[in-house]
Amino acid sequence: MLQRVSRSFALVIQQLGPDLRNAVCIFYLVLRALDTVEDDTSIPAAVKVPILKEFHRHIYNRDWHYSCGTKDYKLLMDKFRLVSTAFLELGQGYQEAIEEITRLMGAGMAKFICKEVETVDDYNEYCHYVAGLVGYGLSRLFHAGGTEDLASDSLSNSMGLFLQDLKYEENSEKAVQCLNDMVTNALSHAEDCLQYMSALKDHAIFRFCAIPQIMAIGTCAICYNNVNVFRGVVKMRRGLTARVIDETNTMSDVYTAFYEFSSLIESKIDNNDPNASLTRKRVDAIKRTCKSSCSLKRRGYDLEKSKYNSMLIMVVLLLVAIVLGMIYAK
Template structure:
């Protein structure tokens, strides 16, 4: 019923949803037939469906390199996340992981569900990695080594300060941005971006995930490590877990807004990075997740539901972002629209209101100075139905039949 209600309220998202469904089915048909590549792309769908979709839009060589890069780092992350592994065992594995990706016989079982499958059959990923061009291998090895060392460092310490928060996010995400820039360069399709811009691309995504996933992470059993910096949350509560309790709702929202404001500091760098990209498929690969991030932050800001359940963009809006993100004018338009939504939620009595508004104004200034805002279509639409409900239901049923037909092929 929730999906039907969303369609009724946003009928303009019907067509993008259908296009996304068709594109996803077509992407599945491109999966290579060799067992190791088949495993890699099938696993990619299981560990991150959204990233799998944008990765599969890339040209073949770069697509394979990015897919393997993602799976290698996902495997590394699985080791870091498994709280059942003693630190004296975990740290050496993290520090040596960049060497294990050259050894099809290396094996270490950990993680749960699909992540356990990934680790148990990591030899497929290694086999695929060994088939990549040397330039791709060097980039993946370098980033894996640096990330493993950074993860090992933070296994042994908590995130206390904002500087440490940035450092941790650099190791687990900023390095991903740097690695992707190196892969784009190795493909000869892009120039090598400045490290600071590549880092910001990763930090913006990572901080959005950390903010959005508060409740899931704090409630995880066994207890997950949390990465909200004490320097921020201690201004509002005595313990980080206190944010989820109803009696602390005011403080929780203020802390949340502080975290969102911190994440917004990376937006201008992200816009600079994306504006320099030349190859359309690489641009879409980079731009879609960034728009999803600013959209997610706009939804999370001043929203107590972050501490009560799941806050995320509805599927139809996600489909619209994927469908409409083709040029830099689309990106500027999306960032402007979502920043307007965020601005409308800022309350004067919030302790960080001035800082938040200043950061929003800086984002909007960058978008306005691009000179292309009048060329974009809005991502933020009214919550009121704009079409006759009976007609929308009929169209929805027809689309459901079409999707079922396509799925059965």
Template sequence: MIRYVSTYKMVCVFYLVLRALDTVEDDTSIPTDEKVPILIAFHRHIYDTDWHYSCGTKEYKILMDQFHHVSAAFLELEKGYQEAIEEITRRMGAGMAKFICQEVETVDDYDEYCHYVAGLVGLGLSKLFLAAGSEVLTPDWEAISNSMGLFLQKTNIIRDYLEDINEIPKSRMFWPREIWGKYADKLEDLKYEENTNKSVQCLNEMVTNALMHIEDCLKYMVSLRDPSIFRFCAIPQIMAIGTLALCYNNEQVFRGVVKLRRGLTAKVIDRTKTMADVYGAFYDFSCMLKTKVDKNDPNASKTLNRLEAVQKLCRDAGVLQNRKSYVNDKGQPNSVFIIMVVILLAIVFAYLRAN
């Protein structure tokens, strides 16, 4: 029990440190000559319980204003955990600073940026799991940990196009010019309705690029032993493939918010317990995405090849039989849910009778 509490605490501190670092990067109102030194030195600030920097909005501003609580919790961790968190924070801050000063031009730049802001999170978590003795990973754990982060980050970048491009006072542009330059003169042109056909083709190429990381993600998850860590890692990955399936060939990405329905999200959280559940979810969502592929899309062949490779991996695992579909199955209401509804109705009727 003590080991689990320790693992949860270090993961929580790790998340809050990186969330604070990300808040500095995300705040486009901070001048570059002020932001870059903070990003580069952030790994040292986490040792200073007197340090704070007011930026961000809402809950993120609260985090930054009260960062001393995070520093205090960080200093309570074992030395090995502190060193692992410091190293990842240092590398991430330096990478963020690099891309504050340059745009994402090539697909290699895109992969590098995603490595700094998300791949390193995967690496850091794996190091913490290993240090805690919770996991014994495969020899290629660094590469596949990186892929776990890249898959999530690329999904977020695709989904958040409109929010990022409309950011005030300055747009945030993470889609690589090497991809969007085939379809538009300027990245912001993709949001205009008159460019819908080209915009959707660009979107589809971005989704296809993200699909390349799935094999590594499945390999990473199948290596996990601890059930809690497995669910912690698996649920976001399933949400990502589901989001990509929703975004693919969907012009709504350029018009507003695209996200999974709450009911489907709840279903993913409730059902994801074993690797069989992961294979089932990836198979279902890849099938859903496959039905949306337009044979006239310039990247249709590549998209289909990657989806078929994912489906083969899931079939070869031999666990797809006798399962409920994440996409089509409506599922049976949970008994607890039914009881709660009955109680709520009873309260409502009692209130109505009293009034």
């Protein structure tokens, strides 16, 4: 089921040991189900709000399910009893952590069903509920597994917020400026993320956390000041993703990736952007933190490489076709 609703998460979760892997998998599926209820616009608010508020109780009911969503998300909801059964087989510490985060997130989602996101404070509060709490939950699961100390709430919150997916509206100059503002907002959590990861002791948990965080700042780098965000899917290339997964083993690797992706963002800053000075300030802070580790490597992450490689391949193929045509003509 996890492979169906999130292939990327299914990949990084393999870094964890069996017990913690099962707990994090169930945690993700519970929150994905909660999110499916929130996202289904066909459910009237009068029905949706009570479900969201009571969802933390439903996970204890082996028979509960609610049909909503589409495609694989609908399958998850139709078979939610299987998730509940697996949840009830977890240790008490894992269960309590998942229940608490589900309760808080469900209440936060319910609040914003009845309230529009109109200000930056509203936006930050909503992101705390749907993303920051994920960081809290993971920290509690790591602690319940007996391998990590319980991280502070502020660091856990930043770990979750930095992973938040952003959806943007139709293209325009102001929309790009809004995009840049949202990326700049996300960068404010980067230093906390580095501090959080530097304190992790278990190598498997470290990789589980570090790989998505590097993907997050890489995605920020490719999206920043990029008009193509409004024209189609913009994401890191598969080859680069494979490199991140293969090469992320130590904090030195993390510092190097954060430094390089921050430098890429810096190279794309438009001085005419309203948030240019703030973006530059946050990028500088990230780079200073990485430099102060005295462990930077020379790696060379290139988000634009594929475009030129593809162009070069096309030119070579065209030349080969021409040469072959001349040979056959003779």
